[in-house]
Amino acid sequence: MDPYSSFLLENEDSEVPLGFRFRPSDVELMEYYLLRKIKGEQLASNFIKDLNVYQYDPPQLPLSQFKNAIKNEGYFFTMVKRKKFLNDNTTRTTPNGYWKAYNENIPMYGAKGIIGFKDKYSFYDGKDPNGDKTDWKMIEYRCNPSLVPAASTSGTENYIVCKVMHKKKTEEGETVLEGNVEDENM
Template structure:
C-alpha cells in the first residue's frame, strides 16, 4: 500500500489500477489525516474540483465484538463547491486506529495517518444491506 495525499487529487485521477489486491475501480492508500477547519468543525477534505463529504462518521471497528480497535468514516465525493456540489459515484472509507491502542511515544506519528479505501460505485450496483464489515466487525474475529 502506497502513501498518497488523496485530498490533493480528484478520485478519477487516483491510480486505482495500480493496486493489485482490490476489486475493480478500488484501491487503498495511506494518507495524512486532514485537520479540522478554522471553525473547529469537521476535517477539510477538498480536492482540485470538489470535496469529500462524510455521511457516516466514527463508526467503531471491533475485535471480538468487545474491543474497539479503530474507527471508520464513510464519505461521498461531490463535484463543485460545498455545499452546492453534485454527488458523484465515488466513495471513500477512512480507517483510523484507536488512540487507546497506540503507545504514547508513537501516538503523534500514527494518529496523523489514516488508511483510505477509494472506489467508484458501479452504475449497476444497488445499495445493499450492511454487512458485518460495514457494522465494524472484522472477519474471522467474531
C-alpha cells in the same frame, strides 16, 4: 513519469495466487496494517500505498494499478487534519471537489475492545456545499489512540487508511462496484 506512478513501482512484485484478491476486513486493516504502520513495524505486504489522496480528485487516483485488489478499489495510507463546518460533518477538499462524510465515528471491535473507527464519505464535484454528488465512495479507517504507544505518536496519530471505490448505478438503480456486487460493509 506522472506524479503518482513512482509510488507504484515500490515492491510491486508482491503477488497473490490467481483468483485471490486483497480485500482485508476492517479488523485486519486496523491491526495488521494501520497500527503497525503507525508503530513503524514491518508490514506483511505493500498492497496499501502511501499517497495523500486529498491532493487528487478521485478519477486521478491510480485504482487500476492495484493489480491484486478488487476492480475500481484501492487502499492508501495518508495523513489528515480534522476540518469541521457548520453542520459538524467532516469534509475533505481536493483540487476540484470535496469528500463529505455521511456516516462518522463507527466503532470497530477487535479482541481488545474498540480498536478504531471508520468514517464513510461520498465525493462531490464543485465547491462545498453546492457540489454535485458522484459515484465515488471512500472509507477512512483510524486507530483508537489508546492503542498507540506514546513514543509512536510523533504526529502519526493522524495517519489513516483510505479505501477508495468507484461505484456505479445499474439501470435498476442498484449500486454495484464495477464488475462486482456491492460491498456489504458500505
